[in-house]
Amino acid sequence: MDLSTLKPMLDKVNGPVKGAKGLPSVLYTSQDAFDLEREHIFKRGWACIGFGQDVPEPGDAKPIDFMGMPLLLLRDHEGQIKVFENVCRHRGMILVEEPKNFGGVIRCPYHSWCYSMDGKLRATPHVGGPGINKSDAIDPTKTGLTPIATGVFMDVVFVNVSGDAEDFDNFIAPLRKQLADFADKPLYPASDSKGFTLDIQANWKLILENNCESYHLPWVHPGLNSYSRLEDHYCFIEQGFSGQGTLVYNPGLHPEIDLPDFADLPSKWDKSAEYPSVYPNVFFAVHRDHFWAAHLDPKAHDRTTERVMLYYASEEAAESADFAPLRAENARLWKEVLSEDIFVTQGMQRGRGAVSFDGGVFSPEMDSPTHAFHAWVAQRLGG
Amino acid sequence: MADLTPAQIDARLKQLHGQLEAAAELSDLHEQAAQLADVSGDHRFHITHAWVFALVAGDDARIALLEARLRALGGL
Numbered sequence: 001m002d003l004s005t006l007k008p009m010l011d012k013v014n015g016p017v018k019g020a021k022g023l024p025s026v027l028y029t030s031q032d033a034f035d036l037e038r039e040h041i042f043k044r045g046w047a048c049i050g051f052g053q054d055v056p057e058p059g060d061a062k063p064i065d066f067m068g069m070p071l072l073l074l075r076d077h078e079g080q081i082k083v084f085e086n087v088c089r090h091r092g093m094i095l096v097e098e099p100k101n102f103g104g105v106i107r108c109p110y111h112s113w114c115y116s117m118d119g120k121l122r123a124t125p126h127v128g129g130p131g132i133n134k135s136d137a138i139d140p141t142k143t144g145l146t147p148i149a150t151g152v153f154m155d156v157v158f159v160n161v162s163g164d165a166e167d168f169d170n171f172i173a174p175l176r177k178q179l180a181d182f183a184d185k186p187l188y189p190a191s192d193s194k195g196f197t198l199d200i201q202a203n204w205k206l207i208l209e210n211n212c213e214s215y216h217l218p219w220v221h222p223g224l225n226s227y228s229r230l231e232d233h234y235c236f237i238e239q240g241f242s243g244q245g246t247l248v249y250n251p252g253l254h255p256e257i258d259l260p261d262f263a264d265l266p267s268k269w270d271k272s273a274e275y276p277s278v279y280p281n282v283f284f285a286v287h288r289d290h291f292w293a294a295h296l297d298p299k300a301h302d303r304t305t306e307r308v309m310l311y312y313a314s315e316e317a318a319e320s321a322d323f324a325p326l327r328a329e330n331a332r333l334w335k336e337v338l339s340e341d342i343f344v345t346q347g348m349q350r351g352r353g354a355v356s357f358d359g360g361v362f363s364p365e366m367d368s369p370t371h372a373f374h375a376w377v378a379q380r381l382g383g
Numbered sequence: 384m385a386d387l388t389p390a391q392i393d394a395r396l397k398q399l400h401g402q403l404e405a406a407a408e409l410s411d412l413h414e415q416a417a418q419l420a421d422v423s424g425d426h427r428f429h430i431t432h433a434w435v436f437a438l439v440a441g442d443d444a445r446i447a448l449l450e451a452r453l454r455a456l457g458g459l
Contacts, residue, residue: 021428101442102441103439103441104406104437104438104439104440104441104442105438105439105441107403107435107438107439110399112435113427114435114438114439122438123434123435123438125431125434125435126428126431130424130427131426131427131430131431131456132427132429132457132458133431133453133458133459134459156434165446307396
């Protein structure tokens with residue numbers, strides 16, 4: 001598969017939503033397509049790889065397999081999030097195999113080349129012969145860990161592996177505007193019921209597409225009908241994301257107590273909540289009393305890990321025993337809702353095996369956010 | 384740590400192989416081995432290893448001392 005063979009199919013995706021086709025099935029069913037997307041979408045643009053909470057303490061480091069690209073997410077001793085390629089510059093050995101805290105340097109297990117948390121090459125033992133720890137052939141200033149362009153927004157960590165995407169501030173500006181009431185507020189990760197992970201036998205795009213729209217809610221999430229009807233939802237399409245919102249957010253986690261709200265929120269958030277699906281692979285979910293994000297980690301063309309991390313509005317809300325039952329119930333509810341989506345994403349994945357399925361059609365009224373994502377993918381693949 | 388014989392040091396180093404949480408002890412063991420080395424190359428070899436494990440442990444004071452010794456020995 002190459003881009004030229006895809007182009008006629010991708011051209012049918014672009015244009016007005018009325019009359020447009022969905023992305024062709026081959027983009028969901030083949031390793032070749034997965035490889036193309038890795039090159040043209042995930043490497044060349046900004047994509048999510050995890051959360052700041054994955055490395056909560058200075059010195060913490062977590063290896064990440066980003067679609068076959070070994071990365072190392074770390075928090076340096078000054079508390080800054082950094083991402084490097086997780087390979088020694090000497091022989092390309094994987095440096096860190098499992099999450100751990102580094103009090104000192106990161107040592108390659110092969111020949112013990114050592115790197116400080118800022119990526120600088122700190123030691124090259126025996127490189128000039130036994131006991132000689134320097135060599136004219138190795139310039140430490142040019143042989144540090146390879147840094148990866150990194151940006152963090154609301155604790156969600158984005159990377160641009162190619163390093164030539166637009167500036168992160170420009171990339172995130174439309175989402176920052178959409179979520180302006182939450183964007184700069186401190187977030188407190190839950191001390192318990194932190195989140196959950198779902199292993200889904202479906203292409204990553206299907207999961208994001210499903211999150212874009214509210215059309216499916218009454219059919220797939222019947223529990224929501226009691227307090228969040230279809231007509232209480234709205235959709236939006238912006239640069240780099242699309243999604244849905246509700247006007248009647250009122251989860252009622254406990255009959256007597258509520259989680260505290262984020263400070264100084266405009267009154268519109270008393271009953272509203274919004275769920276932007278940020279292309280290519282992360283959902284944001286803002287509510288007056290909590291925030292979550294879901295990272296879609298593509299593992300194969302037909303398998304995705306969805307990892308959700310929950311945050312609250314204050315230290316007390318996130319950590320106190322008084323709110324522990326609400327945190328547990330909140331996490332349980334969201335896991336239930338997102339798990340209810342699995343049968344449709346997995347069903348659509350199997351449906352992509354139908355030889356006559358042509359990508360499907362869109363309702364201009366209900367599917368526009370999904371079409372916007374399809375068009376975004378098509379454009380990045382050259383359509 | 385009490386002074387150990389070369390055989391005891393060697394046995395303990397093998398026991399701790401791969402256990403980076405024991406980096407401080409590994410650094411100390413190599414420093415002891417360096418003191419017992421009767422060949423200058425062996426001495427610098429063990430000081431190098433003591434230095435690497437001090438770096439892993441993040442022991443800045445020990446790192447500075449070992450780097451000074453390595454410079455004096457022509458190893459840095």
